Amino acid sequence: MAETLTKLAYQTFQQGKSYFGLAHKTLSTQLMNFLAPDAKQGTEPLSPALLGLIQQRLNDLIDRDWLDAEQGVYPTHLLFDNPWEDFFRFYPFVWLDMPTIWGRAAEKRYQDFSTDIRTEGYPSYYVQNFHHQTDGYLSETSANLYDLQVEILFNGTADAMRRRTLLPLKRGLEVFNLPDHQTRVLDVACGTGRTLRQIQGMLPDTSLYGVDLSPAYLRKANQLLADVPGALPQLIQANAESIPFLNDYFHGIVSVFLFHELPPEVRQTVIEESFRVLQPGGVFVICDSIQLSDSPELAPAMRNFPTMFHEPYYRHYTTDDLADRLEKAGFMSVQTEVHFMSKYWIARKAA
Template identity: 65%
Template sequence: MPDTLTKLTYQTFQQGKNYFGLAHKILSTRLMNLVSPTEIQSRPIAPDTLLKIQQRLNQLLETDWQDAEQGIYPESLLFDNPWDEFFLYYPAVWLDLPQIWQRAKQKQHQDFPPDINTEGYPNYYVRNFHHQTGGYFSDFSAKLYDLQVEILFGGTADPMRRRILAPLKQGLQAFANVPPHQVRILDVACGTGRTLKLIRAALPEASLFGTDLSPAYLRKANQLLSQNPGELPQLLQANAEELPYLDNYFHATTCVFLFHELPGPVRQKVIDQCFRVTQPGGVFVICDSIQVSDSPDMIPVMESFHETFHEPFYKHYMTDNLVERLEKAGFQNVTTQTHFMSKVFVAHKPA
């Protein structure tokens, strides 16, 4: 069980990541204003809002610590960070900034290198979310993604992702009579595999599955997950609007940081699909951005987010009623909780 010294080390570790992300954003913003002024500027955040953000951050880290202390996942996850890749790819992040600034300034939201084939993908997906080079289509983007997200959230991306683990394990108690290795969990829009890696640490015997639209991100996920001895990643390229699985196949389904990047009608289709493939009595856990209904004090941050980082469907997501959408699909006993800048939805399929 983690001790007091470990907790202090963890807090220092997370504060270091937070300061790193903050320093990067300050330096890159000043450089951008110096060499490539752009019309898109981050709005200044009021001091009282900054204080609330810090309070939310402290609460997130405390919850993260408590979950490890209670054995929901191993202590090692608290310090898990791909430092080797971060140091390797950090220079590339800086070298890529001029392209990002130019793309943001000229509002080139569908700017892709000529070697990238975007045919057959949904129109809402064919864009440079976050102004990132290659969108979700390139190996270059997949390599930089985790580092970019950690910088964006000040080193809190994984602590926010880990908030799905407690409700996930609790939801699986309905299948206590199922041998652990026969428990099937699907992570929809698994991206680079970070969430699946966290689930594996919390549930070492479960059978894990992942889908994503991007072959490049699936390659990165396969590389990440294959680092675990004996791991055989079961990953498929698939559109979450039409999941290639049998009805009632998974004991649990998860989805992290997807819904704010979907148009409203597509959110409903994805939720309907997750309901279809989840077993009766199973649980569906979503982690995504906070919303106006639960975090009205964070409206200044939310309002600037979709403009600054090119999230074209985020403004609609801010006020979308996902609880209503989940219930429309057939889920029951839907609960929500907020952690820092994230919101967790826990929905149950009737037994």
């Protein structure tokens, strides 16, 4: 009975987040069409049949998320973990930032940064307003708004998609048969720390590490992770093209929503760096956007995404063979999964 009530509570919780995301996008689209019609140029409407398919995949994701918690992959409290204080505090700023976003989008000003933002020292491909984020990934405001904006984008399922990395990671770590405190896991491009928070909830005694280019996002990650029981993850500002750890150091590596924001040659470099720092027998789990070969019926949504959200490397990513890239780097036994709007690669380094 308690289990049934928990499942019902979770479904209601997710449905509420989904409705919130839909309501926000509907209202903001109507306002954009009225106030800044040029900001949406080049997009195509989605058919009712396609919208129905997307909703069915969303429902399947929620069912899978509940099943993994029910089977003990991770505790059920993770299903309800949401930064409500941040959401209520920063949601008004999402609206206040929209006119600025629409103006940049209409005028295609993709490298605009505030005068107090330092952009030197970063790779050129990174100095962009990805998602039309004001100041890209380099400001405190961007870091405060990011998780809320991604949840709105995915109708409240961003964490559920992140959690699809937990089962293959947990299974991959079991081959070492080590105590949790001797196990090391790295999150490449950890951002605000949402994925690390999920891993920390599942494996509280595991030694967790995160690297990211943005000092602002790392500061946000420290805030997000400080109140979770267990060891505090070690966060380092670094480029994933040169991960600052010794060879064969980690037992598991994850990377979430990174590869579609990298130029093709950089994707290969990051994969090779991940291979270098992973122990023989270790597991590498990538979560990113769906690709055309897996979901051709969702092609209209994929075509809209880079137009609406300024993702300059996304179109190439949708046809890029990451399994081949992983194998070229030395990974073996590459498997893939698709859940809702995300695709997953699970790869091992030979023991």
